[in-house]
């Protein structure tokens with residue numbers, strides 16, 4: 001199965017960000033009218049994730065309706081439905097959806113603060129916007145959420 005790529009409607013900004021953290025291509029269409037969303041969809045191989053039941057129906061097989069507003073539940077659903085991997089490490093820019101490349105530590109020295117530079121060996125850079133990434137303290141929270149997700153749907157406290 002080819003890796004799934006996603007298109008998310010304006011209601012799903014947090015989910016888009018988290019799919020990127022997981023390393024998946026998640027295009028977030030914040031202000032696009034339905035018609036344009038659908039024509040974007042017909043151009044590529046993306047799956048539409050939407051909170052709009054009618055829009056999901058119009059997208060046919062490529063539409064996936066997400067009922068709940070709880071982020072954990074949404075993530076768990078998408079992870080299960082598309083069999084996403086949870087242990088890929090940083091590979092997508094959470095800001096712009098660009099691809100991340102591992103970069104030489106010395107090359108980011110001027111761009112991160114000293115504590116960050118001293119405390120980390122591995123850095124990544126977005127190919128599109130140039131943002132630098134490392135697995136800082138926030139990565140602990142990311143791991144926690146992934147552990148929760150890996151226990152599967154149904155384990156999420158409601």
Ligand SMILES: [Zn+2]
Pocket residue numbers: 093094095096097098126127128129130131
């Ligand atoms: Zn970027």
